[in-house]
Amino acid sequence: MFGEGHAHLFMNGYDYRKAVETHKGHIREDILRGYLEEYRKRGITFIRDGGDNLGVSSFVKNIAAEYGIDYRTPVFAIHKNGHYGSIVGKGFDSVKEYENLVREAKRQGADFIKLMVSGLVDFSKYGVITSTPLSRDEMKELFQFAHEEGMAVMVHANGAETVRNAAECGADSIEHGRYVDKEAIEAMAEAHTIWVPTVVTVRNLIGCGRFPDEIVRKIYETDCRNIRLGKEKGVTLALGSDAGAYMVPHGKGLEDEYRTFQDIFGESEEWNEYLERGEKELRERFLRS
Numbered sequence: 143m144f145g146e147g148h149a150h151l152f153m154n155g156y157d158y159r160k161a162v163e164t165h166k167g168h169i170r171e172d173i174l175r176g177y178l179e180e181y182r183k184r185g186i187t188f189i190r191d192g193g194d195n196l197g198v199s200s201f202v203k204n205i206a207a208e209y210g211i212d213y214r215t216p217v218f219a220i221h222k223n224g225h226y227g228s229i230v231g232k233g234f235d236s237v238k239e240y241e242n243l244v245r246e247a248k249r250q251g252a253d254f255i256k257l258m259v260s261g262l263v264d265f266s267k268y269g270v271i272t273s274t275p276l277s278r279d280e281m282k283e284l285f286q287f288a289h290e291e292g293m294a295v296m297v298h299a300n301g302a303e304t305v306r307n308a309a310e311c312g313a314d315s316i317e318h319g320r321y322v323d324k325e326a327i328e329a330m331a332e333a334h335t336i337w338v339p340t341v342v343t344v345r346n347l348i349g350c351g352r353f354p355d356e357i358v359r360k361i362y363e364t365d366c367r368n369i370r371l372g373k374e375k376g377v378t379l380a381l382g383s384d385a386g387a388y389m390v391p392h393g394k395g396l397e398d399e400y401r402t403f404q405d406i407f408g409e410s411e412e413w414n415e416y417l418e419r420g421e422k423e424l425r426e427r428f429l430r431s
Protein backbone atom coordinates (compact mmCIF):
# COMPACT_ATOMS: atom_id res chain seq x y z
CA MET A 143 0.00 0.00 0.00
CA PHE A 144 1.05 3.61 -0.53
CA GLY A 145 2.11 5.86 2.32
CA GLU A 146 -0.19 8.46 3.89
CA GLY A 147 1.31 11.79 2.86
CA HIS A 148 -0.92 14.00 5.00
CA ALA A 149 -2.64 13.01 8.26
CA HIS A 150 -3.40 14.50 11.66
CA LEU A 151 -3.29 11.74 14.23
CA PHE A 152 -4.82 14.03 16.84
CA MET A 153 -8.04 14.45 14.83
CA ASN A 154 -10.86 11.93 14.77
CA GLY A 155 -12.50 12.32 11.36
CA TYR A 156 -15.69 13.91 12.59
CA ASP A 157 -15.36 16.67 15.19
CA TYR A 158 -12.37 18.92 15.76
CA ARG A 159 -13.59 20.23 19.11
CA LYS A 160 -14.12 16.71 20.43
CA ALA A 161 -10.60 15.81 19.31
CA VAL A 162 -9.19 18.70 21.32
CA GLU A 163 -11.23 17.65 24.37
CA THR A 164 -9.99 14.10 23.94
CA HIS A 165 -6.29 14.89 24.09
CA LYS A 166 -6.00 18.18 25.91
CA GLY A 167 -3.94 17.74 29.07
CA HIS A 168 -4.09 13.93 28.86
CA ILE A 169 -3.09 12.31 25.60
CA ARG A 170 -5.30 9.30 24.97
CA GLU A 171 -2.78 6.65 24.01
CA ASP A 172 -5.44 3.96 23.52
CA ILE A 173 -7.17 5.99 20.79
CA LEU A 174 -3.90 6.78 19.01
CA ARG A 175 -2.86 3.13 19.10
CA GLY A 176 -6.24 2.31 17.56
CA TYR A 177 -5.52 4.69 14.66
CA LEU A 178 -2.01 3.29 14.17
CA GLU A 179 -3.56 -0.17 14.00
CA GLU A 180 -5.88 1.05 11.21
CA TYR A 181 -2.78 2.00 9.22
CA ARG A 182 -0.84 -1.12 10.08
CA LYS A 183 -3.58 -3.53 9.04
CA ARG A 184 -3.80 -1.84 5.63
CA GLY A 185 -0.08 -2.17 5.07
CA ILE A 186 0.56 1.58 5.34
CA THR A 187 4.16 1.99 6.45
CA PHE A 188 4.68 5.73 6.05
CA ILE A 189 2.78 8.66 7.55
CA ARG A 190 3.60 12.34 7.26
CA ASP A 191 1.62 14.23 9.88
CA GLY A 192 0.46 17.83 9.43
CA GLY A 193 0.95 18.70 13.11
CA ASP A 194 -1.12 19.73 16.11
CA ASN A 195 -0.76 22.01 19.12
CA LEU A 196 -1.37 19.40 21.81
CA GLY A 197 1.80 17.35 21.52
CA VAL A 198 -0.08 14.41 20.03
CA SER A 199 2.08 13.92 16.94
CA SER A 200 5.26 14.08 19.06
CA PHE A 201 3.81 11.35 21.23
CA VAL A 202 2.88 9.23 18.21
CA LYS A 203 6.39 9.55 16.86
CA ASN A 204 7.61 7.54 19.84
CA ILE A 205 5.25 4.60 19.33
CA ALA A 206 4.72 4.43 15.53
CA ALA A 207 7.70 2.13 14.97
CA GLU A 208 5.92 -0.55 17.03
CA TYR A 209 3.45 -0.68 14.13
CA GLY A 210 6.15 -0.78 11.48
CA ILE A 211 5.39 2.82 10.51
CA ASP A 212 7.93 5.44 9.49
CA TYR A 213 6.18 8.46 11.00
CA ARG A 214 7.27 12.03 10.31
CA THR A 215 6.01 15.12 12.06
CA PRO A 216 6.47 18.89 12.08
CA VAL A 217 5.38 18.65 15.79
CA PHE A 218 3.14 21.72 15.40
CA ALA A 219 2.21 23.78 12.33
CA ILE A 220 3.21 27.44 12.16
CA HIS A 221 0.97 30.34 11.09
CA LYS A 222 1.06 34.09 11.21
CA ASN A 223 -1.18 35.46 13.95
CA GLY A 224 -4.43 36.81 12.58
CA HIS A 225 -4.31 34.32 9.70
CA TYR A 226 -5.61 30.76 9.47
CA GLY A 227 -3.77 28.00 11.29
CA SER A 228 -4.30 28.18 15.05
CA ILE A 229 -6.26 24.90 15.01
CA VAL A 230 -3.11 22.88 14.33
CA GLY A 231 -0.27 25.02 15.59
CA LYS A 232 1.47 28.05 16.96
CA GLY A 233 1.43 31.62 15.71
CA PHE A 234 4.02 34.34 15.25
CA ASP A 235 3.89 38.10 14.75
CA SER A 236 7.46 38.93 13.79
CA VAL A 237 10.04 37.06 11.75
CA LYS A 238 12.11 36.73 14.94
CA GLU A 239 9.21 34.90 16.58
CA TYR A 240 8.87 32.67 13.53
CA GLU A 241 12.54 31.77 13.70
CA ASN A 242 12.14 30.86 17.36
CA LEU A 243 9.21 28.60 16.49
CA VAL A 244 11.30 26.82 13.86
CA ARG A 245 14.04 26.30 16.44
CA GLU A 246 11.48 25.13 18.99
CA ALA A 247 10.05 22.58 16.53
CA LYS A 248 13.56 21.32 15.85
CA ARG A 249 14.30 20.99 19.57
CA GLN A 250 11.12 18.98 19.95
CA GLY A 251 12.21 16.57 17.23
CA ALA A 252 10.44 17.90 14.14
CA ASP A 253 11.35 16.21 10.86
CA PHE A 254 10.28 19.22 8.79
CA ILE A 255 8.39 22.52 9.08
CA LYS A 256 4.67 22.87 8.37
CA LEU A 257 3.58 26.34 7.40
CA MET A 258 0.12 27.73 6.73
CA VAL A 259 0.12 30.42 4.04
CA SER A 260 -3.57 30.59 3.14
CA GLY A 261 -6.99 29.97 4.62
CA LEU A 262 -9.48 27.17 4.08
CA VAL A 263 -11.92 26.54 1.27
CA ASP A 264 -15.41 27.77 2.10
CA PHE A 265 -17.60 24.83 1.03
CA SER A 266 -20.74 26.93 1.04
CA LYS A 267 -19.54 29.39 -1.63
CA TYR A 268 -17.71 28.41 -4.79
CA GLY A 269 -14.35 30.15 -5.27
CA VAL A 270 -14.07 31.51 -1.73
CA ILE A 271 -11.07 30.95 0.52
CA THR A 272 -11.18 32.14 4.13
CA SER A 273 -8.50 34.41 5.61
CA THR A 274 -5.81 36.49 3.85
CA PRO A 275 -2.83 34.66 2.36
CA LEU A 276 0.77 35.54 3.19
CA SER A 277 2.57 37.70 0.66
CA ARG A 278 5.21 36.44 -1.70
CA ASP A 279 7.96 38.30 0.18
CA GLU A 280 6.87 36.81 3.49
CA MET A 281 6.85 33.31 2.05
CA LYS A 282 10.27 33.76 0.55
CA GLU A 283 11.79 34.83 3.85
CA LEU A 284 10.05 32.13 5.91
CA PHE A 285 10.86 29.23 3.58
CA GLN A 286 14.44 30.36 3.24
CA PHE A 287 15.02 30.35 6.99
CA ALA A 288 13.57 26.84 7.35
CA HIS A 289 15.82 25.61 4.55
CA GLU A 290 18.85 27.22 6.18
CA GLU A 291 17.94 25.27 9.30
CA GLY A 292 17.96 22.05 7.28
CA MET A 293 14.19 21.66 7.24
CA ALA A 294 11.88 21.00 4.29
CA VAL A 295 8.64 22.99 4.24
CA MET A 296 5.18 21.43 3.95
CA VAL A 297 2.95 24.30 2.86
CA HIS A 298 -0.81 24.52 3.37
CA ALA A 299 -1.92 26.64 0.41
CA ASN A 300 -5.14 27.27 -1.51
CA GLY A 301 -5.75 29.69 -4.35
CA ALA A 302 -3.95 30.09 -7.67
CA GLU A 303 -1.79 33.07 -6.80
CA THR A 304 -0.83 31.75 -3.37
CA VAL A 305 0.16 28.35 -4.74
CA ARG A 306 2.16 29.91 -7.56
CA ASN A 307 3.97 32.19 -5.10
CA ALA A 308 4.64 29.34 -2.70
CA ALA A 309 6.04 27.10 -5.43
CA GLU A 310 8.22 29.85 -6.84
CA CYS A 311 9.49 30.72 -3.34
CA GLY A 312 10.67 27.16 -2.72
CA ALA A 313 7.85 25.27 -0.95
CA ASP A 314 8.81 21.58 -0.82
CA SER A 315 5.20 20.47 -0.94
CA ILE A 316 1.84 22.12 -1.53
CA GLU A 317 -0.99 20.74 0.54
CA HIS A 318 -4.56 20.97 -0.84
CA GLY A 319 -4.03 23.49 -3.64
CA ARG A 320 -7.73 24.10 -4.29
CA TYR A 321 -8.53 26.55 -7.11
CA VAL A 322 -5.11 26.43 -8.76
CA ASP A 323 -4.79 27.49 -12.39
CA LYS A 324 -2.47 26.64 -15.28
CA GLU A 325 0.22 29.09 -14.13
CA ALA A 326 0.24 27.73 -10.57
CA ILE A 327 0.44 24.18 -11.90
CA GLU A 328 3.29 25.08 -14.23
CA ALA A 329 5.09 26.78 -11.32
CA MET A 330 4.85 23.57 -9.28
CA ALA A 331 6.18 21.53 -12.21
CA GLU A 332 9.03 23.92 -12.83
CA ALA A 333 10.07 24.16 -9.16
CA HIS A 334 9.71 20.38 -8.58
CA THR A 335 7.17 21.04 -5.83
CA ILE A 336 5.35 17.95 -4.61
CA TRP A 337 1.58 18.43 -4.77
CA VAL A 338 -0.57 16.59 -2.22
CA PRO A 339 -4.12 17.57 -3.25
CA THR A 340 -5.98 15.76 -0.40
CA VAL A 341 -8.91 15.59 -2.83
CA VAL A 342 -10.88 13.18 -0.67
CA THR A 343 -11.49 15.98 1.83
CA VAL A 344 -13.74 17.37 -0.90
CA ARG A 345 -15.09 14.20 -2.42
CA ASN A 346 -16.18 12.68 0.88
CA LEU A 347 -18.37 15.73 1.50
CA ILE A 348 -20.57 14.94 -1.49
CA GLY A 349 -23.92 13.78 -0.18
CA CYS A 350 -23.01 14.22 3.50
CA GLY A 351 -25.50 17.06 3.93
CA ARG A 352 -23.21 19.49 5.72
CA PHE A 353 -22.67 21.72 2.67
CA PRO A 354 -24.67 22.37 -0.52
CA ASP A 355 -23.97 19.42 -2.83
CA GLU A 356 -23.91 21.51 -6.01
CA ILE A 357 -21.04 23.60 -4.56
CA VAL A 358 -19.07 20.61 -3.27
CA ARG A 359 -19.50 18.83 -6.61
CA LYS A 360 -18.33 21.86 -8.52
CA ILE A 361 -15.21 22.16 -6.33
CA TYR A 362 -14.54 18.44 -6.80
CA GLU A 363 -14.89 18.69 -10.58
CA THR A 364 -12.47 21.64 -10.63
CA ASP A 365 -10.04 19.56 -8.57
CA CYS A 366 -10.27 16.62 -10.96
CA ARG A 367 -9.52 18.90 -13.92
CA ASN A 368 -6.58 20.52 -12.11
CA ILE A 369 -5.09 17.22 -10.97
CA ARG A 370 -5.32 15.91 -14.55
CA LEU A 371 -3.58 19.03 -15.79
CA GLY A 372 -0.99 18.62 -13.03
CA LYS A 373 -0.04 15.20 -14.32
CA GLU A 374 -0.06 16.41 -17.91
CA LYS A 375 2.40 19.16 -16.94
CA GLY A 376 4.58 16.71 -15.02
CA VAL A 377 3.87 17.89 -11.46
CA THR A 378 5.03 15.38 -8.84
CA LEU A 379 1.81 14.17 -7.20
CA ALA A 380 1.61 12.24 -3.95
CA LEU A 381 -1.22 10.63 -2.04
CA GLY A 382 -2.32 12.19 1.22
CA SER A 383 -5.86 12.30 2.55
CA ASP A 384 -5.70 14.79 5.44
CA ALA A 385 -6.86 11.83 7.55
CA GLY A 386 -8.55 13.00 10.70
CA ALA A 387 -10.35 15.80 8.85
CA TYR A 388 -14.13 15.73 8.60
CA MET A 389 -15.35 12.53 6.85
CA VAL A 390 -11.77 11.25 6.42
CA PRO A 391 -11.07 8.35 8.80
CA HIS A 392 -7.55 7.19 9.62
CA GLY A 393 -6.38 4.41 7.35
CA LYS A 394 -9.48 4.36 5.16
CA GLY A 395 -8.82 7.98 4.14
CA LEU A 396 -5.77 6.95 2.14
CA GLU A 397 -7.69 4.16 0.40
CA ASP A 398 -10.37 6.70 -0.52
CA GLU A 399 -7.74 9.09 -1.86
CA TYR A 400 -6.15 6.34 -3.95
CA ARG A 401 -9.52 5.27 -5.33
CA THR A 402 -10.31 8.86 -6.24
CA PHE A 403 -7.05 9.12 -8.19
CA GLN A 404 -7.94 5.85 -9.92
CA ASP A 405 -11.31 7.31 -10.88
CA ILE A 406 -9.58 10.34 -12.34
CA PHE A 407 -6.84 8.49 -14.22
CA GLY A 408 -8.02 4.91 -14.49
CA GLU A 409 -6.10 1.95 -13.14
CA SER A 410 -2.72 1.40 -14.69
CA GLU A 411 0.77 0.29 -13.82
CA GLU A 412 2.12 3.52 -15.26
CA TRP A 413 -0.08 5.56 -12.97
CA ASN A 414 0.92 3.54 -9.89
CA GLU A 415 4.54 4.14 -10.76
CA TYR A 416 3.87 7.86 -11.06
CA LEU A 417 2.43 7.91 -7.54
CA GLU A 418 5.25 5.74 -6.22
CA ARG A 419 7.72 8.29 -7.49
CA GLY A 420 5.79 11.01 -5.67
CA GLU A 421 5.88 9.08 -2.44
CA LYS A 422 9.58 8.31 -2.80
CA GLU A 423 10.23 11.99 -3.20
CA LEU A 424 8.14 12.82 -0.11
CA ARG A 425 10.09 10.29 1.94
CA GLU A 426 13.42 11.63 0.74
CA ARG A 427 12.68 15.32 1.07
CA PHE A 428 10.81 15.41 4.35
CA LEU A 429 13.74 14.19 6.38
CA ARG A 430 15.73 16.55 8.50
CA SER A 431 19.15 17.18 7.03
Ligand SMILES: [Zn+2]
Pocket residue numbers: 148149150192384
Ligand atom coordinates in the same frame (compact mmCIF):
# COMPACT_ATOMS: atom_id res chain seq x y z
ZN1 LIG B 1 -4.02 18.96 7.27
